[in-house]
Amino acid sequence: xNLNQIIKEIHCDIxxxxxxxxxxxxxxxxxxxxxxxLAFVKDDQTLLITGLCNQQVIRTAEMIDLKLIIFxxxxxxxxDIIEMAADNxxxxxxxSISMFDATGILYQKGMRGIRV
Amino acid sequence: MKFEYTISxxxxxxxxxxxxxxxxxxxxxxxxxxxxxxxxIAIYEAEINIAIHSYGGKIILYVQENSxxxxxxxxxxxxxxxxxxxxxxxxxxxxxxREMGFGAGMGLPNIKKCSDEFSITxxxxxxxxxxxxxxx
Numbered sequence: 001x002n003l004n005q006i007i008k009e010i011h012c013d014i015x016x017x018x019x020x021x022x023x024x025x026x027x028x029x030x031x032x033x034x035x036x037x038l039a040f041v042k043d044d045q046t047l048l049i050t051g052l053c054n055q056q057v058i059r060t061a062e063m064i065d066l067k068l069i070i071f072x073x074x075x076x077x078x079x080d081i082i083e084m085a086a087d088n089x090x091x092x093x094x095x096s097i098s099m100f101d102a103t104g105i106l107y108q109k110g111m112r113g114i115r116v
Numbered sequence: 117m118k119f120e121y122t123i124s125x126x127x128x129x130x131x132x133x134x135x136x137x138x139x140x141x142x143x144x145x146x147x148x149x150x151x152x153x154x155x156x157i158a159i160y161e162a163e164i165n166i167a168i169h170s171y172g173g174k175i176i177l178y179v180q181e182n183s184x185x186x187x188x189x190x191x192x193x194x195x196x197x198x199x200x201x202x203x204x205x206x207x208x209x210x211x212x213x214r215e216m217g218f219g220a221g222m223g224l225p226n227i228k229k230c231s232d233e234f235s236i237t238x239x240x241x242x243x244x245x246x247x248x249x250x251x252x
Contacts, residue, residue, distance in 0.1 A: 038161060039226045052217045055128065055131075056131065056164075059132030060160070063132075063139065063153075
């Protein structure tokens with residue numbers, strides 16, 4: 001799925017980042033545990049769906065070169081978090097729906113999980 | 117080449133800064149991206165461990181011809197049972213730390229997975245010293 005499709009399907013607000021038309025994602029990982037993200041996400045084409053909203057989410061994404069984070073349950077990052085993401089070319093989106101629903105909708109549209 | 121970083125305890129706003137800097141250094145040195153990824157995960161987990169479990173410490177990075185060597189050293193409660201600490205899912209982290217997204221008991225096992233050489237020594241009530249190497 002490309003970024004525009006994702007934004008449309010789960011009703012996202014764009015928090016930061018230029019919307020790159022060529023950003024495509026086939027895999028997603030949904031978690032509030034950053035240690036699990038670090039342990040299980042193997043490639044940088046995976047997007048992260050999380051309800052955790054702090055600096056360590058951005059640091060985690062930076063360490064494993066993730067390009068897209070979707071905050072669920074209406075979480076909106078503070079300015080320092082947004083700046084940190086922008087510095088690392090990470091796109092941040094936010095949606096008011098739940099992690100389960102966001103994951104389910106994207107799965108229905110062809111997105112898949114990763115092997116753990 | 118040697119790089120040294122001081123890590124504060126319980127400072128979640130700055131935790132990860134050393135790892136971020138080290139990652140940039142490794143990129144500038146032209147290290148292979150897969151190696152950088154493994155090193156970054158290991159260093160970041162080690163930095164978080166110092167921040168959440170110790171009274172403060174440091175991370176020392178040596179970039180050598182054939183390997184990256186990382187020493188993470190802290191003063192603190194130490195680890196009573198290293199075998200238990202190495203089990204996936206085992207954690208002594210508090211509720212507050214779990215709310216920050218860590219304390220899942222994946223840190224040390226994940227550091228080991230990312231490393232070619234791994235050793236950990238600790239004395240209860242005094243220190244923990246983690247030493248890893250990743251072949252370039």
